[in-house]
Amino acid sequence: MTTPDMSWGAHAPGMAPMPGVQAPGTTPPAGTAPSPDLPWAPAVPAVPRQPTGGSAATRSGGFTPEAARQDVPVLQRPVNGRPVVWLDNGATTQKPRQVIETLAAYYATANSNIHRGAHTLAREATEMYEGGRAAVAGFLGAPSPDTIVFTRGTTEAVNLVAQSWGRANLGPGDEILVSTLEHHSNIVPWLMIAKERRARVVPIPLLPDGSIDQDAYADLLSFRTQLVAISHASNVLGTVPPVKEMTALAHRYNAKVLVDGAQAVAHFPVDVQDLDSDFYVFSGHKLYAPTGIGAMYAKPEILAAMPPWQGGGNMIDQVEFDRVTYAPAPHCFEAGTGHISGVVGLKAAIDWLTSFGRDAVAAYETALLGHAQQALAAVPGLTVLGSAPEKIAVLTFTLAGRDPMDVARALDRDGIAVRAGHHCAQPSLRHYGLEAATRASLALYNTAEEVDQLAAALMRIQAQGAG
Structure with a gap:
């Protein structure tokens, strides 16, 4: 997506212009999709697909770690009298100045609640938020921004699937296959919903080298299997399983597949359509973005059939005391005021990472x-x-x-x-x-x-x- 004219407002001193925001009162960019049929819904930008080699804004001269380091202020500070060596990226990544400055500029010039306001700042903030949704869709190779739901992170996204899709589809005797590689965030929610629905969580064992035992996985699959939960990259062993092949095998049994991409998205390109995953989840803070923001991708037909998990403002169509109708997906899964600045920062992080290739x-x-x-x-x-x-x-x-x-x-x-x-x-x-x-x-x-x-x-x- 090209950066629109930002002449609508001066930026605070030293702050970067807000990327990807349409100036109020101007014509929407070419290629935008129609808005959902709701009075508060914004124009949804078309998905900017990112080629695996990087965005159109890829920096000349190719990637070097020194170029990335120059952008990350915390790497310049000393710890115990020595330059910090940050080797805890699996827990969280450090933030480039482009993300930090974008957050500061958002709060200094465009802070507002979204979707419900008629005033200028509300329109601007809404465009930023929905622009972030389109950026995530493009980053994951998703077919539409409407397949992207914002969450607090991977943990909330897995819980959303468990409590919405799981409660609607799991029953006594059903099985959820979960690899032994998984972070607790992709284990505990399945144990909780399985206990409630009288289903069963079945672990997929590992081989001595830390890879998933594919023979055991094939043997465990059956028509009792309703869902397979696998990590795209392990946070402990680093293992990258053959997710595409495992997904294809699960689909032979009509099982759904959830992929935990928390550790993957910062390290290599992801294309959810190529993987054919039913759900893909990740956290922004492991992707050089702020904490408290993440996203869930789900196939459109699955998302449309899932009931809302949380209730409140922003996710409804009509409310009466004897009847409630809900907004269409993805909005029905985003109750209340979301982490608007987090979405703005997430888009800035995606732009920064993809600029390198x-x-x-x-x-x-x-x-x-x-x-x-x-x-x-x-x-x-x-x-x-x-x-x-x-x-x-x-x-x-x-x-x-x-x-x-x-x-x-x-x-x-x-x-x-x-x-x-x-x-x-x-x-x-x-x-x-x-x-x-x-x-x-x-x-x-x-x-x-x-x-x-x-x-x-x-x-x-x-x-x-x-x-």
């Missing part, structure tokens, strides 16, 4: 992972969990004789931020007989030099002895 970023991270694997292999007593052939740049490890939390604290003294604990994925760790481990998770702004600092610090920790 997705394939170039993925290739760089794969090379960085290889370097990290070699560097950590030289550390005495260090064992990396998971060696699946397809994985993102996540290295979860144990250090002989050392408690994972003590390792993380020692690294922090050198300004190196990693994660320690069960990583909200206890079944994955228990596959290796563990209750906790240390995790270094890499992103496009990390460098080989930072990886070498991590390896050197771990060697110093080991050299200190077990005492």
